[in-house]
Amino acid sequence: MIAIERISKTFETRRGASHLALGEISLDVADGEFVSILGPSGCGKSTLLYIVGGFVPPSTGVVALDGKPVTGPGPDRGPVFQEFALFPWKTVLGNVMYGLLERGTPKVEAEAKARALIGLVHLEGYEGFYPKELSGGMKQRVAIARTLAYGPSILLMDEPFGALDAHTRTGMQNELLEIWERDRKTVLFVTHSVEEAVFLSDRVVVLTRSPGRIKETIRIDLPRPRRRKELLVDNRYQRLVVEIEALMDTPAQRR
Amino acid sequence: MTQRAAPELLLGILPIALILALWQALTSFDMAPPALLPPPMAVFRRLVEQLGNPIFLQHTFTTLLRLFAGFAIACLVGVTLGLMASSSRVAESAIRPIVRVLAPVPKIALYPAFILILGFDHASKIALVAADALFPILLATYQGAVSVEPKLVWSALAAGTTRRKALLTVVLRAALPSVLTGCRIGLVISCIVVFLAEMISSTDGLGHLLVYASRSFETVDMYVPLITISLLGLSLNAGFNALRRRLLAGYPEAE
Structure with missing residues (x-):
């Protein structure tokens, strides 16, 4: 609460x-x-x-x-901002994996989880794209997946x-x-x-x-x-x- | 970066060709005695010759060593101080005044002191290069770091990254376009200053070769180091740009 x-x-x-x-x-x-x-x-x-x-x-x-x-x-507590605030130097996969790796999740496992989340937000096929190559809606989906990745109980x-x-x-x-x-x-x-x-x-x-x-x-x-x-x-x-x-x-x- | 169009490249070569043509004209029409201004072909021929000469290469290597050592120190100190100043009020209060005092000082004026303190060898030249290249790098890092979108850092903190780690992995990374612009200016300054220092007082290096040749009226040998440092600068800049493109893949600024 x-x-x-x-x-x-x-x-x-x-x-x-x-x-x-x-x-x-x-x-x-x-x-x-x-x-x-x-x-x-x-x-x-x-x-x-x-x-x-x-x-x-x-x-x-x-x-x-x-x-x-x-x-x-x-x-x-996982934030999602209007400005997306994605890491521009990381690909879609890298952005989504970020929180998992920070928590010490092994790389292979983190990648599998990140790919599943990318699927959840309907971005399969865009794993290797940089944020600047995506539309606004896609960027926000990446941001949501990045936040969901580390499992916050509050959004x-x-x-x-x-x-x-x-x-x-x-x-x-x-x-x-x-x-x-x-x-x-x-x-x-x-x-x-x-x-x-x-x-x-x-x-x-x-x-x-x-x-x-x-x-x-x-x-x-x-x-x-x-x-x-x-x-x-x-x-x-x-x-x-x-x-x-x-x-x-x-x-x-x-x- | 997109490949430059051929007409643009041609346009860029034109002024250089013009200067060479003027130089050639001055010598071919006997407007300058060859003893004072040698024809360009003679200089270039000598340059090619010298590139096979181990003694000349030794001097070039010495200059490069001082250039890189000074530039590396400037990068390390400049980025560290700039990042510190951007991240803490205390550090900023301590760094800002000394930067204000030292930045406008012509560093070459410190050179006699450097020689007295650090001796006649590498150290004094390296110190001068570092002192001159430091400030643009420091200022660019500071500017870049303070204008990083805070929400980028928040996104990392929320994912569990510590503030200290975020300073390196997020703030510095996000400020990289600005940092690298500062480093590029620092690199050009390093080329100039190392040469200058060697001209003023040195027993080796390209700057020394130039002064030595001019004092003995070896005019052809006088222009060779000049062209060598210019070509070195050109290739260093090209190398730097390649590195920059690699590091900034994904950044909107890298377009």
Whole structure:
């Protein structure tokens, strides 16, 4: 379980003033739960994710995983970034094998596991390609496989499909759900797309404009496994999207 | 890198051919007495002759030894300090001022001191080469390392890599395009400085051969070391580029 307790983040600006990026946030995420964090850009939703990942220290508050406070990054939490952040000097296979080799998995075994994961994300035949030779969607699949490789129990996804075109994006959402249905990892998913959040999540947390605070938490009790074409015509799905969009609607946007 | 088109290659050779033609013209039309400016063919003939002369080769080898030793020290120290400065505030605070103070000093002004301290032999020349080649390498490494995408490092830390290891295997690797650009500048500087040092005070090496020949009015022998160092620089650069292409396979910058 992830227990986020009264986390806030203050950044020092260049002039020495301090800027509160993230208000006090408390949130519990159960094992196997898929929670999306939704908010306008600049509300600090990515920062919250980085704090859970241990990449950025919080200014106040504490994040605990099964009661143990987070002090830094660890292989129990696997990040997936919008920018993919693949190692450009490694091939697809090399990127996916990275975490396995770091954990001391023998090379032959690591390669077999990596190849299986590359199959899972439908990239067979691209093992020897460098990231720069792949499309955005393919890069993100490599990044997901690289993260899954070291077996994190929690996935931290930072607008993972934000840089992809609409078509690729929906395809990736389907694939992600498929993978998630298999082993039901805990997922913390940052996005600014309401449809994406509702389609994927068990719970959607809406943050306010900067400094980000929790505005509302909405349970998404749509049945699983979810199919896109069924959901799109489902009244409950549509109502949830409209309801959450209204929450995100600020006076400035309404005009 | 793509193969240069033939017209471009021709265009590159043109200015070199023009200078050679001018040189030839100056000698053939008796505008310069052959005792002062020998015809190019005489120089090249002598060069070919000298390439079979063990004494000349010994001098060339001496120059190369000093060049490589100085360049290697500059690479090692420059990359280490640049990487340290990029990774820790403490190291940066310690390194930045001394770099600011020493970088603008004409290193050749330190040469008399080097000779007094390190003696007349290899050490003083190597020290001068290292001192001159060091700063571009250090600065390029620092610049490259601080602009590495943090999420690349986070991805490695999340997979279980320690910070110290990530500095070498991720930060340095990702900064490699910039580091190698610095090294290439350092290599050119090394060629210049080793020659200069040998010209100023030495009993061997190509620079010494040039000065020795000029003092004894052996004008043909004066141009041979000059062309030799130029050809050495050319082949070193070609070798370096081949290495760079190998190391940077996969990087978008290597295109």
